[in-house]
Amino acid sequence: xxxxxxxxxxxxxxxxxxxxxxxxxxxxxxxxxxxxxxxxxxxxxxxxxxxxxxxxxxxxxxxxxxxxxxxxxxxxxxxxxxxxxxxxxxxxxxxxxxxxxxxxxxxxxxxxxxxxxxxxxxxxxxxxxxxxxxxxxxxxxxxxxxxxxxxxxxxxxxxxxxxxxxxxxxxxxxxxxxxxxxxxxxxxxxxxxxxxxxxxxxxxxxxxxxxxxxxxxxxxxxxxxxxxxxxxxxxxxxxxxxxxxxxxxxxxxxxxxxxxxxxxxxxxxxxxxxxxxxxxxxxxxxxxxxxxxxxxxxxxxxxxxxxxxxxxxxxxxxxxxxxxxxxxxxxxxxxxxxxxxxxxxxxxxxxxxxxxx
Amino acid sequence: xxxxxxxxxxxxxxxxxxxxxxxxxxxxxxxxxxxxxxxxxxxxxxxxxxxxxxxxxxxxxxxxxxxxxxxxxxxxxxxxxxxxxxxxxxxxxxxxxxxxxxxxxxxxxxxxxxxxxxxxxxxxxxxxxxxxxxxxxxxxxxxxxxxxxxxxxxxxxxxxxxxxxxxxxxxxxxxxxxxxxxxxxxxxxxxxxxxxxxxxxxxxxxxxxxxxxxxxxxxxxxxxxxxxxxxxxxxxxxxxxxxxxxxxxxxxxxxxxxxxxxxxxxxxxxxxxxxxxxxxxxxxxxxxxxxxxxxxxxxxxxxxxxxxxxxxxxxxxxxxxxxxxxxxxxxxxxxxxxxxxxxxxxxxxxxxxxxxxxxxxxxxxxxxxxxxxxxxxxxxxxxxxxxxxxxxxxx
Numbered sequence: 001x002x003x004x005x006x007x008x009x010x011x012x013x014x015x016x017x018x019x020x021x022x023x024x025x026x027x028x029x030x031x032x033x034x035x036x037x038x039x040x041x042x043x044x045x046x047x048x049x050x051x052x053x054x055x056x057x058x059x060x061x062x063x064x065x066x067x068x069x070x071x072x073x074x075x076x077x078x079x080x081x082x083x084x085x086x087x088x089x090x091x092x093x094x095x096x097x098x099x100x101x102x103x104x105x106x107x108x109x110x111x112x113x114x115x116x117x118x119x120x121x122x123x124x125x126x127x128x129x130x131x132x133x134x135x136x137x138x139x140x141x142x143x144x145x146x147x148x149x150x151x152x153x154x155x156x157x158x159x160x161x162x163x164x165x166x167x168x169x170x171x172x173x174x175x176x177x178x179x180x181x182x183x184x185x186x187x188x189x190x191x192x193x194x195x196x197x198x199x200x201x202x203x204x205x206x207x208x209x210x211x212x213x214x215x216x217x218x219x220x221x222x223x224x225x226x227x228x229x230x231x232x233x234x235x236x237x238x239x240x241x242x243x244x245x246x247x248x249x250x251x252x253x254x255x256x257x258x259x260x261x262x263x264x265x266x267x268x269x270x271x272x273x274x275x276x277x278x279x280x281x282x283x284x285x286x287x288x289x290x291x292x293x294x295x296x297x298x299x300x301x302x303x304x305x306x307x308x309x310x311x312x313x314x315x316x317x318x319x320x321x322x323x324x325x326x327x328x329x330x331x332x333x334x335x336x337x338x339x340x341x342x343x344x345x346x347x348x349x350x351x352x353x354x355x356x357x
Numbered sequence: 358x359x360x361x362x363x364x365x366x367x368x369x370x371x372x373x374x375x376x377x378x379x380x381x382x383x384x385x386x387x388x389x390x391x392x393x394x395x396x397x398x399x400x401x402x403x404x405x406x407x408x409x410x411x412x413x414x415x416x417x418x419x420x421x422x423x424x425x426x427x428x429x430x431x432x433x434x435x436x437x438x439x440x441x442x443x444x445x446x447x448x449x450x451x452x453x454x455x456x457x458x459x460x461x462x463x464x465x466x467x468x469x470x471x472x473x474x475x476x477x478x479x480x481x482x483x484x485x486x487x488x489x490x491x492x493x494x495x496x497x498x499x500x501x502x503x504x505x506x507x508x509x510x511x512x513x514x515x516x517x518x519x520x521x522x523x524x525x526x527x528x529x530x531x532x533x534x535x536x537x538x539x540x541x542x543x544x545x546x547x548x549x550x551x552x553x554x555x556x557x558x559x560x561x562x563x564x565x566x567x568x569x570x571x572x573x574x575x576x577x578x579x580x581x582x583x584x585x586x587x588x589x590x591x592x593x594x595x596x597x598x599x600x601x602x603x604x605x606x607x608x609x610x611x612x613x614x615x616x617x618x619x620x621x622x623x624x625x626x627x628x629x630x631x632x633x634x635x636x637x638x639x640x641x642x643x644x645x646x647x648x649x650x651x652x653x654x655x656x657x658x659x660x661x662x663x664x665x666x667x668x669x670x671x672x673x674x675x676x677x678x679x680x681x682x683x684x685x686x687x688x689x690x691x692x693x694x695x696x697x698x699x700x701x702x703x704x705x706x707x708x709x710x711x712x713x714x715x716x717x718x719x720x721x722x723x724x725x726x727x728x729x730x731x732x733x734x735x736x737x738x739x740x741x742x743x744x745x746x747x748x749x750x751x752x
Contacts, residue, residue, distance in 0.1 A: 001369055001370060001371065001372065001434060001669060001671045001673050002368060002369040002673070003368055003669075003673045004368075005368065009368075021751045044743060051513075057368075067528070070565075085730075113513045136716075178516055203752070237747060241748070241751070251747075251748055252746075254740075254741075257740070257744035257747070257748070258737070258740040258741075259405075260744060260747060261691070261739070261743035261747065262691070262740065264688065264743055264747060265667075265687075265688040265691045265692045265743065266692070267662065268667060268685070268692075269441070269663045269688075269692050270663070272368075272663075272666035272667060272670065273662055275368040275370075275665050275666070276368070276370050276662070276665075276666050279368060279369060279370050280370075288660070291662055294658060294662040294663070295657045295662070297655075297659050298527075298659050298660075298662070298663045307665040332680070332747060343652075345654070345655075346651065346652045346655035346659075347648065347651055347652075347655070349654075349655040349658055349659065350645075350651035350652070350654040350655045351651070353627070353631050353654055353655075353658060354631055354633070354634065354635060354645050354654065
C-alpha cells in the first residue's frame with residue numbers, strides 16, 4: 001500500500017496546475033468561450049498532458065478542480081484514443097493516430113442513441129460499410145476531428161471512425177445545457193454515411209466497445225465530480241472564514257463548520273475511491289469495472305450533496321449567477337446524469353455481486 | 358514526510374501477500390472457531406472467554422506487539438487486515454471491541470510509552486491473552502472533553518494515590534491491567550494529565566456495575582472505581598503530565614484498526630444479503646431480480662468501497678511512523694461512523710422479518726454498527742476536530 005503520490009503523478013499534477021495558471025483567463029471565461037476558443041484551450045491541455053500524464057488521477061483532479069467541463073472535454077479525446085489502442089490502432093493513418101495520442105486532435109465518442117431513433121446501424125455496402133443512426137449528447141461533438149461511433153451490425157457491435165467532414169455525417173448545433181458550461185455537446189446524425197472498411201473496428205461479439213468506454217467514462221465523471229467537490233468546498237470555506245455575522249466569521253458556528261467538515265470527509269473519500277478505481281484498472285483487477293461504477297455513483301451523488309451544502313453555507317452570495325457554488329450546483333446535477341446513470345450503474349454493480357458464487 | 362522512491366506508481370491499494378495470507382488464515386479460523394459461539398454470547402451479554410483464549414493462541418491479541426514481548430511484530434496494516442477478516446467472518450462487534458481495547462488502547466500504550474521494565478512486566482501476558490487489558494480515560498463528566506477529567510493522582514509515600522470514577526470502560530470489569538488517566542497537575546486543561554498502569558487487585562481499585570448496551574453486548578463495559586487506590590511509582594507510564602498526548606496516540610488506533618471490523622461487518626452483511634436475495638423467492642422469482650433489492654446491494658458495495666481507503670490510509674500513515682494524522686483519522690472515523698448506518702439498515706430491510714430475528718445475525722450487526730458513530734469520539738466530535746483543523750489551515 002502507498003498513499004503518497006509518486007514523482008510522476010506529482011509532476012503531471014504540477015504540469016496541469018501550471019497550465020491552468022497560464023490559462024486562468026480562458027478557464028474563468030469558459031462559459032462564454034466560443035468553439036474556436038474552447039478548441040484552443042482543449043488542445044493546449046491535451047498537449048500539456050498527453051498519454052500517461054493525462055491519465056494520472058492527480059492531474060485529472062487538478063483539471064476538474066478548475067473546471068469539470070474542461071476535464072470531460074479532454075477526457076473525451078483520451079477515451080477515443082484508448083478505444084483505438086485497444087480495439088484497432090490501424091483504423092487511422094499513423095500520423096493521425098500519433099496526433100490524437102499527442103493531444104493535437106480532438107476526439108469524441110458517440111454512444112447514446114437519440115430517444116426514439118433506434119440503435120445506430122452499420123450495414124455492408126459493396127466493399128465498404130454504410131452507417132445510419134442518430135446519436136444524442138456527443139461530448140466534443142462540435143469540436144471533434146474524429147468521432148468514434150458505436151453501432152450495431154447483425155447483433156454485434158462496432159466502433160466506426162467518422163470525421164465531421166465525411167459525407168452523410170451531420171453534427172447538430174452546440175447544445176445549451178443547464179450546467180457544465182464549458183462542455184461542447186451536440187447531436188450527431190448519420191445519414192447512410194459511407195465508410196471504408198479500414199474505418200470500422202469490429203464488428204465484435206458482445207459489447208466490448210460500450211463496456212470499455214463506459215469503464216473509462218465512469219471514472220472520468222467520478223474524477224470530475226471529486227474535483228468539483230474540492231473546489232466548491234474551497235469556495236464555501238473561504239466564504240465562511242471571511243463572511244462576518246454578529247462580529248465573527250460564520251465558520252465559527254457549528255451549523256456552518258460541521259457542514260463543511262462533512263463535505264471534507266466526503267471529498268477525501270471521493271478522491272481516494274477515484275485513485276483506487278484507477279489503480280484497479282491499471283492492475284487489471286477483475287473488480288475494476290464494478291469499483292469504477294461505485295466511484296461514479298459515489299462521487300456524482302457526493303458532488304450533489306457537497307454542492308448543495310456549500311451553496312447553503314454561502315447563502316445569497318453563492319446563489320448569484322456565475323459564483324463557484326452556483327456553477328457547482330448546476331454542474332453536479334450534470335455529472336450525476338452523464339456517463340452511466342446512477343440507476344443503471346447500481347443495477348450493474350448488483351448484477352456483478354449477485355453473479356458471484 | 359519521506360518522498361516515495363522514484364518510479365513508484367501512483368497510489369497503491371494492495372495488501373502484501375503476507376497480509377493477505379494472514380487475513381485468509383484469520384477469516385477461516387474465525388468462521389470455524391469463533392462464529393459458532395457468537396450468537397449465544399451476544400444474546401446473553403456475556404464475554405466469551407473461550408474465544409478470547411483462542412484469539413490469544415492464534416496470535417491475534419498480541420499481533421501489534423514486538424516478538425520480543427511475545428507478540429506478532431505486525432504493523433497497523435496487518436491489524437487492519439485482521440480486523441476486517443474478523444468482521445467479515447461474522448465475529449460480533451463486541452469481541453472485536455474487546456480486542457481493540459486490549460491490544461491497541463492498553464498494550465500499545467504500554468509498548469510506546471512504557472519503560473523496558475514495564476514492557477517486560479505486562480506485555481508478554483497481554484500478548485498471550487493470559488491477561489486482559491483496558492484503557493480508562495472516559496469519566497461520568499468527561500467524555501470527549503478530556504480536559505475536564507477529574508480523577509486525581511496525588512503523591513503518596515513512594516507512589517501514587519488515585520481517586521475518581523471511570524465510565525464506559527471496555528473490558529473494565531474483566532481487565533487484569535488498566536491504563537488509567539488521572540490528573541497530576543492543576544486543572545482543568547490538557548496539561549497535567551498522566552497515565553498509570555493499575556493492576557487488578559490493587560487496593561482501592563474495583564469495577565462498578567457492568568452496563569447493558571444496545572450492541573457490542575459480548576464486550577464488558579463497566580464503570581471503574583478508584584478510591585484511595587494505591588499504585589507504586591513504577592506504575593507511572595511515561596512522563597508525568599504527558600497523558601493527553603498518549604490518549605491521542607491511542608485513539609489513532611481507534612481510527613484505523615478499530616474501524617476495520619466495521620468494514621468487515623459491512624462485507625459480512627453484503628455477502629449475506631446477496632445469498633438471501635438469490636435464495637428468497639417472492640412473487641415467483643428470487644428477490645434478487647427486483648430493482649429495489651439490487652439497489653440496496655449496490656449501495657452497500659458503494660459505501661464499503663468509499664470507506665475502505667479512508668481507513669487504510671490512516672493505518673498506512675501510522676505504519677509509516679508519521680505520528681498523529683488527526684485530519685485523516687477524523688475523516689475516516691466520521692465517514693465510517695455515519696456510512697455504516699446505511700448498509701446495516703439496508704441489509705436489515707432486505708432480509709425482511711428474518712432480518713429482525715436474532716438467528717439471522719443481521720440485527721446484531723445493525724445494533725453493533727451504531728457504536729461506530731459514538732465510541733471513541735462521536736461523529737459530532739469528529740466534525741469539531743475536522744472543522745478546527747480546517748480553520749487552522751486558513752482560507
